Amino acid sequence: AQSVTQPDIHITVSEGASLELRCNYSYGATPYLFWYVQSPGQGLQLLLKYFSGDTLVQGIKGFEAEFKRSQSSFNLRKPSVHWSDAAEYFCAVGPFTGTASKLTFGTGTRLQVTL
Amino acid sequence: EAGVTQFPSHSVIEKGQTVTLRCDPISGHDNLYWYRRVMGKEIKFLLHFVKESKQDESGMPNNRFLAERTGGTYSTLKVQPAELEDSGVYFCASSQGFLQGSTDTQYFGPGTRLTVL
Numbered sequence: 001a002q003s004v005t006q007p008d009i010h011i012t013v014s015e016g017a018s019l020e021l022r023c024n025y026s027y028g029a030t031p032y033l034f035w036y037v038q039s040p041g042q043g044l045q046l047l048l049k050y051f052s053g054d055t056l057v058q059g060i061k062g063f064e065a066e067f068k069r070s071q072s073s074f075n076l077r078k079p080s081v082h083w084s085d086a087a088e089y090f091c092a093v094g095p096f097t098g099t100a101s102k103l104t105f106g107t108g109t110r111l112q113v114t115l
Numbered sequence: 116e117a118g119v120t121q122f123p124s125h126s127v128i129e130k131g132q133t134v135t136l137r138c139d140p141i142s143g144h145d146n147l148y149w150y151r152r153v154m155g156k157e158i159k160f161l162l163h164f165v166k167e168s169k170q171d172e173s174g175m176p177n178n179r180f181l182a183e184r185t186g187g188t189y190s191t192l193k194v195q196p197a198e199l200e201d202s203g204v205y206f207c208a209s210s211q212g213f214l215q216g217s218t219d220t221q222y223f224g225p226g227t228r229l230t231v232l
Binding site: 045092106 | 155222223226
């Protein structure tokens with residue numbers, strides 16, 4: 001069965017500092033990987049996704065993520081965090097089967113940004 | 116283009132009552148999913164419709180939960196009777212599937228926060 005681990009429940013960074021949110025997955029086949037963000041009072045917004053090709057993917061709001069097959073990881077990064085990035089971030093995995101299917105999520109990482 | 120919408124945004128009911136949640140997917144999306152997040156835990160899959168058919172309902176917790184998708188458009192999720200452990204945020208998502216080489220991406224609604232007292 002697939003699983004996603006986000007080891008950091010809560011992270012605090014200063015505005016302008018760099019950010020890396022960790023995500024490890026367990027999956028028996030080639031996965032689709034996603035990062036979603038939920039801002040306070042909002043729904044889940046897709047930040048970026050990886051299906052194949054270049055292992056470094058760019059997303060919205062200046063975020064990027066790198067797929068490392070050997071480490072089963074898909075960490076999210078941002079070089080300089082803004083106060084508006086304070087939110088909860090979810091990593092998710094889906095099957096690369098060519099058929100629409102459910103996603104498996106991690107428990108989320110809550111990001112706090114200090115000024 | 117309108118996104119996924121859900122109604123109501125919040126619902127507070129007493130144990131034993133019935134609640135019906137509604138989801139309107141993005142127009143043209145054949146795939147519709149329900150997920151739930153219980154406080155502090157991961158977002159968990161409940162079920163998946165393809166048009167009006169249930170493709171996968173392996174995540175439905177028990178027979179108190181009934182999901183329908185009338186005519187392959189909007190969907191409802193009914194909880195009857197509600198229990199305390201049903202409290203959480205219920206998310207709906209839709210996707211168009213894998214079409215002509217495009218990749219499948221799920222777009223989520225804002226969620227319905229259900230509180231059972």
